[in-house]
Amino acid sequence: MNSAIDQRLALRNFERVKISHEPPEKRIHSFTVEPLMEYTDHEGIAEASRCIGCNICTQSCPASLDIGGYIRSTAVGDPAETIRIVFENLPFPAIIGRVCTHNCEDICVYNDTGGPIAIRHLKRYAADKFDDYGKILDMPKRKFIGKKVAVIGGGPAGLTTAYYLAIQGVAVTLFEARPELGGFMKQGIPRYRLPQEVLDKEIGFITNLGVEVHTNTQVGKDVKFEDLMADYDAVFMGIGNHKARMTGTPGSDAKNIMHATEFLGRVAYGEKINVGNTVVVIGGGFTANDSSRVSMRLGAKKVYILYRRREVDRPGYPSSNAEEEMEESIEENVQYMWEVTPFEYVSENGKVAGVKYWENEMVMEGRGRAKPVPKKEKVLYIPADMVIEATGQESDFSFLGEDYLRQLRLTPQGHVIVNQNGMTTIKGLFSGGDSTNINRDLITAVRDADIAAVGILNYLNVMDQIADDKWLPLVDRWKKYSPSAAIKS
Numbered sequence: 136m137n138s139a140i141d142q143r144l145a146l147r148n149f150e151r152v153k154i155s156h157e158p159p160e161k162r163i164h165s166f167t168v169e170p171l172m173e174y175t176d177h178e179g180i181a182e183a184s185r186c187i188g189c190n191i192c193t194q195s196c197p198a199s200l201d202i203g204g205y206i207r208s209t210a211v212g213d214p215a216e217t218i219r220i221v222f223e224n225l226p227f228p229a230i231i232g233r234v235c236t237h238n239c240e241d242i243c244v245y246n247d248t249g250g251p252i253a254i255r256h257l258k259r260y261a262a263d264k265f266d267d268y269g270k271i272l273d274m275p276k277r278k279f280i281g282k283k284v285a286v287i288g289g290g291p292a293g294l295t296t297a298y299y300l301a302i303q304g305v306a307v308t309l310f311e312a313r314p315e316l317g318g319f320m321k322q323g324i325p326r327y328r329l330p331q332e333v334l335d336k337e338i339g340f341i342t343n344l345g346v347e348v349h350t351n352t353q354v355g356k357d358v359k360f361e362d363l364m365a366d367y368d369a370v371f372m373g374i375g376n377h378k379a380r381m382t383g384t385p386g387s388d389a390k391n392i393m394h395a396t397e398f399l400g401r402v403a404y405g406e407k408i409n410v411g412n413t414v415v416v417i418g419g420g421f422t423a424n425d426s427s428r429v430s431m432r433l434g435a436k437k438v439y440i441l442y443r444r445r446e447v448d449r450p451g452y453p454s455s456n457a458e459e460e461m462e463e464s465i466e467e468n469v470q471y472m473w474e475v476t477p478f479e480y481v482s483e484n485g486k487v488a489g490v491k492y493w494e495n496e497m498v499m500e501g502r503g504r505a506k507p508v509p510k511k512e513k514v515l516y517i518p519a520d521m522v523i524e525a526t527g528q529e530s531d532f533s534f535l536g537e538d539y540l541r542q543l544r545l546t547p548q549g550h551v552i553v554n555q556n557g558m559t560t561i562k563g564l565f566s567g568g569d570s571t572n573i574n575r576d577l578i579t580a581v582r583d584a585d586i587a588a589v590g591i592l593n594y595l596n597v598m599d600q601i602a603d604d605k606w607l608p609l610v611d612r613w614k615k616y617s618p619s620a621a622i623k624s
């Protein structure tokens with residue numbers, strides 16, 4: 136043993152405490168059975184005790200949570216402290232504890248030694264112990280500081296911004312086009328992965344801070360964007376990417392062909408869509424996976440996911456998150472078909488009946504990704520009662536109106552360009568989340584919102600009036616220790 140860390144490692148049990156799964160036959164017909172079962176106290180403490188607190192994982196967390204800190208408090212049986220630490224940057228521990236992409240686990244030092252610490256699952260374990268975070272967080276008393284901010288979009292980016300501004304006494308008004316808050320946490324991620332009561336608990340905690348919420352209110356239609364810019368001291372835009380990108384495959388006008396976000400959104404709001412026996416999902420990412428498993432829960436007997444590239448090329452891969460998602464889908468009988476190109480939807484009596492497709496050859500071109508080239512000489516066919524296209528979305532900025540639209544700069548990929556404070560090229564307009572970052576996941580939306588909340592307080596010039604700087608999100612907590620930051624400084 137040549138270091139203190141080596142000695143501590145020797146004292147620990149290296150094996151990850153197993154996370155139990157509900158059996159597929161129990162979960163496949165249910166929207167309420169979560170695939171992963173909660174750790175018991177014994178398991179949670181044992182798993183947390185494996186952590187050496189090196190915080191290497193924090194470097195890969197977009198919201199730079201103090202992971203070593205909150206795992207340590209879990210290990211000593213103090214989940215309330217865990218929640219207090221998580222809330223320094225993130226107001227959704229139970230949500231993120233279920234559906235985070237958990238890149239942190241991929242770089243945990245235990246990866247090759249018994250398996251990474253179950254960081255995500257431990258967050259859920261701690262968060263599920265509390266029905267009301269208000270009882271364990273020592274929130275400052277809210278005093279209006281004379282500033283008003285409008286937030287457009289009630290997804291994780293909008294809600295996080297609202298949270299960190301409201302606790303500092305800013306009057307926040309949130310506008311959401313849909314009937315309920317949550318964004319894709321509500322309309323995309325299905326309830327068996329993210330239960331409604333978890334959404335209610337964590338979103339309710341934020342809105343109960345006094346945020347004024349207008350649901351069913353689309354900015355650009357029910358409220359004018361220019362009025363928000365005139366009536367509020369700053370505006371935050373967390374609008375996500377909700378404009379469906381359909382493939383336009385010939386035959387797309389048949390009934391029972393729809394985009395995944397429409398499909399998942401309708402199911403999330405309680406519709407029991409008749410999917411028939413066989414469903415074909417086009418795509419290869421999160422959304423394709425969720426669509427396939429939701430189809431199973433709606434009664435499909437067979438679900439195929441068709442993806443044009445190889446398994447290793449699928450979005451989000453390589454990561455333990457992508458592995459786990461696929462493993463759970465396969466356990467639920469979803470069948471993946473790699474390297475195929477659907478080229479026609481066949482219909483009978485106006486309703487889709489099947490999909491014609493080609494197999495692809497993957498061709499390397501230079502140093503880029505292998506390109507799928509269809510082998511057109513052989514036409515293949517799968518019967519289908521429903522086709523779901525999980526082929527991506529883009530952001531819709533049309534609500535800004537022509538004048539503002541001209542001033543808003545986007546990247547060539549269509550993301551909003553923001554400065555280091557989260558402000559767009561329009562003065563007083565801040566932005567974050569899926570419309571702005573390339574990761575397009577929850578934890579990065581939260582990180583953008585953390586930056587924007589601090590950016591807005593600075594822009595409003597109210598840093599000297601804030602109730603308690605302990606409640607400012609700790610943006611880039613570890614940056615100064617990171618090797619890349621060190622090189623730049």
Ligand SMILES: Cc1cc2nc3c(=O)[nH]c(=O)nc-3n(C[C@H](O)[C@H](O)[C@H](O)COP(=O)(O)OP(=O)(O)OC[C@H]3O[C@@H](n4cnc5c(N)ncnc54)[C@H](O)[C@@H]3O)c2cc1C
Nearest residue numbers: 288290291292312318319323354374375568569575576577
């Ligand atoms: C099916 C699916 C599964 C996913 N699974 C995961 C996962 O497991 N883990 C993970 O980390 N990420 C996952 N994601 C991605 C994640 O949900 C998003 O990255 C995240 O929700 C983005 O947050 P946001 O606040 O930017 O946008 P959103 O969550 O999309 O919220 C934007 C909100 O703005 C509203 N809005 C838009 N325009 C207007 C307007 N003009 N006026 C008023 N309101 C407006 C929308 O209605 C929406 O409610 C998934 C996404 C999908 C679609």
Ligand code: SF4
Nearest residue numbers: 186189190192243244
């Ligand atoms: S890298 Fe692993 S061991 Fe180190 S703090 Fe993070 S979870 Fe703990």
